[in-house]
Amino acid sequence: MPKQQMLRFVTVEREMPQKRPADLRTEDFDEIYREFAAEKAAEQAGRCSQCGVPYCQTHCPLHNNIPDWLMLTAQGRLQEAYDISQSTNTFPEICGRICPQDRLCEGNCVIEQSGHGTVTIGSVEKYITDTAWQEGWVKPVTPTTERPESVAVIGAGPGGLAAADVLRRAGVQVTVYDRYDRAGGLMTYGIPGFKLEKPIVMRRIEQLEQGGVEFVLNCNVGDDISFDAIRGKHDAVLIATGVYKARDLNAPNAGATGVMKALDYLTASNRKSFGDDVAEFDSGVLDARGKRVVVIGGGDTAMDCVRTAIRQGATSVKCLYRRDRENMPGSRRETQNAEEEGVEFVWLAAPAGFVTGDDGSVTGVRVQKMRLGQPDASGRRSPEVIDGADYTEDADMAIMALGFEAEDLPTLWGVPELPVTRWGTVRAKFNTHETDMPGVWAVGDIVRGASLVVWAIRDGREAAQSILNYLSAPAQVAAE
Template identity: 80%
Template structure:
């Protein structure tokens, strides 16, 4: 009798890949999770209950066909599993590493809700895609027919690259413009290597280049090249710049040396991991070594900063957040990883100002409590009078989130409509903007969001562009 491959959740417990010891992993920037072995991946995939209505799939922004590739993995049909995974997701090996599965697919797993522990969807996704790379199943893009139309994409982050991949597979000529010297956006320079090793991102960039995508790097649109020039050169344009403007802190001493932006801090660290010369890092300005570090914020960027500071050799690392643990926006999995590595979280604490002489010496902290819910349903922090204190600090990192730059002003296109938040106004289905033939995707439309949402936007915009260029939407599918 053939072995039952699926529905093993009753007899097989949930198991994630082994994490490297916290004391060891805190010394380097390598990924912290080990790889599944084939038998373990098959076993964990076999825990899937093969739901008639798969909530994991419906709660994935890309609507990945998760039950099917879990079943194929359980049956040892890994190449087929990869083909199914990549048919809806341009970068499954990246999503498998950095998606907050606890809030998306895994958080809505039916067997989790029945008390058996969720299927380890993200780890299996990472496993089958890494296996595909190792086995040579990931091939360069080779369109069946080349087309004469060209599309310019501004921004080489996940949204722009997803659109580039989709369009290139249909034979469209694609040029990607980016302000940095390497493509990948925040996947390259924002997310630390312990969550996403850089050779994983660079492999995808190389695949796109080998498939005919042209990259114009070190190109700051509006300065090095005008937006009108890009529009004039291409039949359609995608704006995928992301959001990089940091929300600022007010208060006494907020301009002191040693108070830095999270994006600057993370870019410097990631550049060092590439072996680049980084003057601000070498001088100590953007280096936590030997310092008392305070990170302000409670999102995933704050988690990236505190864990980076540990690896750089900080004396102490504390994270201040104005709400409690249950109400923080960042991944609870990342908080747990940070605590294991030695980060101290100071909940219900907000900065009032800073003490400084030649440079920052401390953060004036106000103690908070949670009051009535705000418009989003989250409890609002309220000040506790007379509970202020000073948190000693040699380096303060502001990780308060990101806002959009003034794209119409910077690019001299006042007719490009934006929302009251400064994000680009785009149709939620086609991603078309107020300018004919111009589309916008990812964070520059949504505000700071997830990589997986940017990938979805990029794919949807590419489909709309193919229709705009004259190909019926029904004929469009990722190959």
């Protein structure tokens, strides 16, 4: 296909895959976007300008070769498009679903900045890989040569799984340890099905298992096995635990019945989607049905909570955020989806405490009205309390989605020498992801703090290459 046939952004408008109507999609936890048809995917991919400096690629944490696989999709060469996509991204179909493209690749698309509307990069990425699965192009990992070295990966989230994939392809023996009964980390238990259906995650884990990755689940390091034992059993260790400790709200009645942490709420909902028995959900504690729900926070986790509550049949769902719409950290696309589904956003509002009834259950959230003052060190305008403007939002359930912090791994694992920062995250080198402990690497949120799946994938892939270099170094020295 001649290059000029790619420059169709002038005559073809941007178009996303069709969204299921809000009144229908809130009845279930299925994904809300329909699949592109082949012709539509090719048409939208053909809007790419094939610019000389592809900002989409530059602003993708994985530096995916986006222009090339868009061109191949426009030409109908989907298997080649998948091969290029998979070469830089362990989970392209997952990133195509959950990456905030509006802040990354699509948000930096050249034709978007020229006023023609961005290429729908994420939707095409999802289409390419979904087609690859349907056509049988996705195969289990088959290393050409098996190596004797073994690597332990602690944490089966995106960073750990990405590293396991790269290491296994090189023939290294890989064992993944995880505290949960299913691998996948937050992709499995933290992200709702309407954004990422669980079979999408499970088939990738099955692919890794078929390729020889061993999973040791329901395993709490420090309790079921010591960190030192893992180090002694393997030639290298990668820490990829993520951050699961919820930030607390120091406010009156924060421990009241009905005030809960976002991850507890989302995990219960996701477990129900697997068909698990979840006592706290079945008793109604973690079920929003028939309740007035208030979610506190403005990030993607808060968006997941409000949209889950709508699907569970909440009477009303409100989201409190202390800044305004323009300054919220969550995806604009997710905010729009939530509003379409009936969520009410209360901007410039911060929780001051909780009101309880005679039985100790929450009945409302005390709200402080805010205004935006001068920018802080990050450049965002700081919220300031408006004196005398407090009021109460009625609530039968209050969900705190205030972000996550690192657990105290040195204490939990009995390894005080594990280097951590003042925030409790593991200290590791920026490029190699090595820690100061010999033979130990760390990646993802446990190093960065709460971040994006795509950054964890990048870290995991980089660390795996660093580990391979480390494992090969003794042989190289001996050869000399």
